[in-house]
Amino acid sequence: MREPIIVVKDLYHRYGDFTAVDGISFEVEEGEIFSFLGPNGAGKSTAINVLITLLKIQDGTAIVAGHDVAKDPQKVRESIGVVFQEVTLDRDMTCREILEFHGRLYQMPLSERKRRIDELLSLVQLDSKRDVYTKHLSGGMKRRLEIARGLMTRPKVLFLDEPTIGLDPQTRTRMWDYIRSVNEEGTTIFLTTHYMDEADNLSKRISIIDHGRIVTTGRSFELKNTLGEDLVYMETDDDVAARTVLREMPEVREIQEKSRGIVLLLSGDGTKVLPLIMEHLSAGGIRILVVNLKKPSMDDVFLHFTGRELRDEGRKNISPPTGRKGGGGR
Amino acid sequence: MNLGFLTIFWRDMIRFFRFKTLLISSLVQPALWMAFFGIAMSANFNRLTSQIPPIPGVPIVDYLTYMAAGVIAMTTLFTSLFGGIVILFDKNWGLLREIFASPLPRNHIIFGIALSGMTKSFIQAIIILVFAIIIGARFFVGYTIPQTILSIAGILLFVGAFALGFLFLSAAVSVSLESPEGLYGIITLLTMPIFFASNALYPVSAFPPFLQAISLINPLTYLVTGIRYFAIGGDFQAIGIHYTATPGDILFAFLFLVLFGVIMFALAWWRFGKASVT
Numbered sequence: 069m070r071e072p073i074i075v076v077k078d079l080y081h082r083y084g085d086f087t088a089v090d091g092i093s094f095e096v097e098e099g100e101i102f103s104f105l106g107p108n109g110a111g112k113s114t115a116i117n118v119l120i121t122l123l124k125i126q127d128g129t130a131i132v133a134g135h136d137v138a139k140d141p142q143k144v145r146e147s148i149g150v151v152f153q154e155v156t157l158d159r160d161m162t163c164r165e166i167l168e169f170h171g172r173l174y175q176m177p178l179s180e181r182k183r184r185i186d187e188l189l190s191l192v193q194l195d196s197k198r199d200v201y202t203k204h205l206s207g208g209m210k211r212r213l214e215i216a217r218g219l220m221t222r223p224k225v226l227f228l229d230e231p232t233i234g235l236d237p238q239t240r241t242r243m244w245d246y247i248r249s250v251n252e253e254g255t256t257i258f259l260t261t262h263y264m265d266e267a268d269n270l271s272k273r274i275s276i277i278d279h280g281r282i283v284t285t286g287r288s289f290e291l292k293n294t295l296g297e298d299l300v301y302m303e304t305d306d307d308v309a310a311r312t313v314l315r316e317m318p319e320v321r322e323i324q325e326k327s328r329g330i331v332l333l334l335s336g337d338g339t340k341v342l343p344l345i346m347e348h349l350s351a352g353g354i355r356i357l358v359v360n361l362k363k364p365s366m367d368d369v370f371l372h373f374t375g376r377e378l379r380d381e382g383r384k385n386i387s388p389p390t391g392r393k394g395g396g397g398r
Numbered sequence: 399m400n401l402g403f404l405t406i407f408w409r410d411m412i413r414f415f416r417f418k419t420l421l422i423s424s425l426v427q428p429a430l431w432m433a434f435f436g437i438a439m440s441a442n443f444n445r446l447t448s449q450i451p452p453i454p455g456v457p458i459v460d461y462l463t464y465m466a467a468g469v470i471a472m473t474t475l476f477t478s479l480f481g482g483i484v485i486l487f488d489k490n491w492g493l494l495r496e497i498f499a500s501p502l503p504r505n506h507i508i509f510g511i512a513l514s515g516m517t518k519s520f521i522q523a524i525i526i527l528v529f530a531i532i533i534g535a536r537f538f539v540g541y542t543i544p545q546t547i548l549s550i551a552g553i554l555l556f557v558g559a560f561a562l563g564f565l566f567l568s569a570a571v572s573v574s575l576e577s578p579e580g581l582y583g584i585i586t587l588l589t590m591p592i593f594f595a596s597n598a599l600y601p602v603s604a605f606p607p608f609l610q611a612i613s614l615i616n617p618l619t620y621l622v623t624g625i626r627y628f629a630i631g632g633d634f635q636a637i638g639i640h641y642t643a644t645p646g647d648i649l650f651a652f653l654f655l656v657l658f659g660v661i662m663f664a665l666a667w668w669r670f671g672k673a674s675v676t
Contacts, residue, residue: 117676120499124674145501156492160416161409172405173500217496 073098073225073256074119079128081114081280088114090280091128096225096258101251103267104260105370106277112260113153115277116229119258120150133224146174149223149255151214153230159203163194163213166202167220174221188216192246208239215246219255226250228259232266244270264366274366276373283373288366295364295372296321298338303329303358304349313352319344329358402502406510407517410484414518428473428522429529436462436469437533439599443637450638457634463537464636466530467625468598470557471618473526474519475592478561479585481515482568486578494675504670508569508663515565516558523557524550527629537629549628556624559655560617566662570669597622601639617658620651 074096081089089111096102104112117123119132121141130137133147157166164185171181189195192212202210211231218226231247232240247270251257261267267274268288275285284291304310307330314320314332319341322333334341338361349356364372415421440461452458485507488494497507527550531537538546568581575581595609596602596618602610613619623643632643 113676122495122499122674122676142501145499148499150496150499152492152495154492156496158409158413158491158493160413165409165412169405169409170496170500172408173402173497173502175400175402175501 071098072096073133074102074258075129075131076115076119077129079115079118079125079130081111081118081123081126088280089118092277092280092282093128094275094282094285096256097273098224098256099251099254100272101247101257101259101270103271103274104258104277105262105264105267105274105366106260107262110262110277111280112262112277113229114280116227116258116260119144120148120227121145146221147224149218149221149226151211151218151226151228151231153233155210155214157202157210157213160201162199162201163189163205164198166213167217170217170220176221184220184222188219191219191249192216208235208243211235211239211243212246215243215250219250223255225256225258228257230261231259232261232263240266264370268366276370278374291369291373292364292366295368296333296335297363298334298336298341299362299364299368300332300334300338300342300345301326301329301358301360301362302332302356305355305357309352310349310354313348313354314345317345317348400503400506403506403509403513405502406497406507407513410511410514411517413484414514424477424518425522425525428469428526431469431472432466432526432530432533432535436465436530439465447637453635453640456640457539457631459630459634459636460536461637462530462533463535463630464626465599466526466535466537467622467629468596469530470523470526470553470625471560471596471598471621472593473522474557474561474621475564475589475618477519477522478515478564479568479588481518481561481565482511482570482572483578483581484572485511485569486572486575486581489573489675490577492675498673498675504673505667508566508666508670511569512562512565515568516561519557519561520554523554527553539630552628553625556621556628556652556655559652559659560621563617563655563659563662566659566666570662570666573666573669573673592616592618601637603639617655620654623651624648624655 072095074094076095077093079089079092080087092111092115104115106112114123118125119130119137121137121144125138132144135143135147137144158169161169167185167188168181171184176184189198192215194209194213194216197205197209197213202213205213215226215228215231218228228247232243235243244266247257247259259266259270271288273285273287274291276283276291284294286294302310307325311323311325311330314323314330319334319336320332321335324331324333332345342359342361346356346359443461447461485494488497498504527537538549541549568585571584572581575584591612595605595612596616597613598618602613602619605613626641627643627648632645632648634641
């Protein structure tokens with residue numbers, strides 16, 4: 069394991085009576101893409117705001133890029149880049165001016181600013197929009213410009229808070245490519261998302277966060293493996309009897325009761341186990357009405373660890389939100 | 399030396415020159431005050447005061463010249479009180495987060511906004527000066543060219559000190575509020591007493607005592623006093639009142655504005671330290 073670039077221990081954050089972050093500890097390795105996956109309101113943004121020093125740390129410790137956010141916030145700010153959840157571009161400035169302003173904020177010398185602006189605009193393919201006001205950009209272009217801005221100062225860590233929220237599926241996929249290429253150049257990436265597929269596709273490691281707590285952390289395949297190799301969903305004419313029969317089978321690791329039907333976590337290959345299950349059930353006189361075999365997805369992982377699906381708005385957004393307004397159009 | 403505040407200044411000036419309607423209206427509005435209110439009022443005041451016997455040996459100043467100084471002061475007041483609003487917009491639109499998450503020290507945001515607000519006030523003050531002279535205000539009468547330049551510098555010094563105080567106040571209020579509507583409300587509340595309980599449009603000597611007391615702690619009064627001293631002189635009569643100002647009075651007026659600015663800066667500093675944007 070490489071050196072951790074972010075070390076968080078027992079981080080708490082409260083707003084009055086409400087505990088937004090309830091004692092989380094984790095490490096991010098240098099050079100990896102690390103995701104916080106959780107529903108809206110899980111505490112992801114609060115945690116990120118503490119790490120980027122916008123919120124004063126209340127309890128616990130956090131070291132980012134070798135600097136303590138409590139003791140040396142200035143040094144932390146110098147070492148990081150941030151892409152916020154909402155679009156934070158001045159509508160009445162051009163793409164070049166947005167980057168120029170950012171470079172000046174970080175006291176970059178003029179020649180370096182010029183070079184970097186050229187490099188980044190071509191990286192995110194906005195060369196042709198150089199002198200266009202940001203209000204005339206599409207949602208995806210705005211996001212790309214913000215990512216370019218986050219990279220302007222060559223940060224050690226780039227924080228991305230819900231980077232593809234409100235983007236159409238094609239743009240999301242391209243955005244993921246940008247994020248990967250940025251990561252390949254050596255920037256550690258910390259991202260929060262409530263999209264399962266985003267965490268699954270992009271990150272090396274994922275922490276599932278819910279109600280301000282980290283429920284579990286691991287690589288995507290490790291998390292899925294905890295659910296066994298395959299999942300079977302079935303409905304029978306007598307679920308109670310079916311459960312009794314299935315409990316006796318060593319290949320069935322766990323049985324979960326659903327509002328309709330049951331879900332089985334299998335420890336073996338589903339294509340081989342499923343015929344066995346069907347045999348056992350018909351031997352017990354139980355008729356199968358519906359059956360479905362699938363590999364565990366991140367949705368199932370989330371469901372397994374939190375005991376429920378992504379709640380509230382998060383739930384509506386499990387599939388990419390094609391119908392939503394683009395890029396937080398302000 | 400950290401010149402980060404110049405970044406904030408740079409962006410605010412880009413916006414000032416980019417929004418053409420705002421730019422033109424902010425330059426035309428004070429001229430309109432002069433053209434309509436000034437000419438109408440001076441016609442009336444000159445008729446009313448023509449009966450008053452002039453004080454012998456003291457130069458007479460007509461009302462237009464008298465109130466032109468007040469219009470410069472008033473414009474500076476309005477522009478400065480609104481100067482912090484960009485912070486409120488940036489806060490509402492999330493743009494302030496980029497700045498707060500950057501290594502730029504927070505007091506540089508205050509300095510940057512103040513510097514751009516002051517620059518806007520300078521531009522406006524000069525435009526009003528020129529326009530006032532065109533429509534007949536008798537400024538800098540009998541001054542040599544070096545004296546005129548020095549006087550303009552003196553006026554700008556006063557305008558600058560005054561503008562800074564109110565820009566700091568505006569920044570402090572803006573960073574504490576959530577919506578522009580709140581700021582409009584507060585500005586409306588502040589401008590009435592500040593503007594009317596001052597010597598901008600008429601003498602304070604006829605005020606009832608409580609209004610006079612307000613005018614004495616009113617920074618606008620000291621700004622107007624300073625502008626009149628540099629533009630008209632230290633000894634003149636207008637609307638039948640004899641005005642005198644010694645260099646000592648002017649120094650006191652200036653120090654008063656500086657003190658006001660320092661207090662307002664402390665207020666802004668405190669509010670910015672408290673502010674959190676997420």
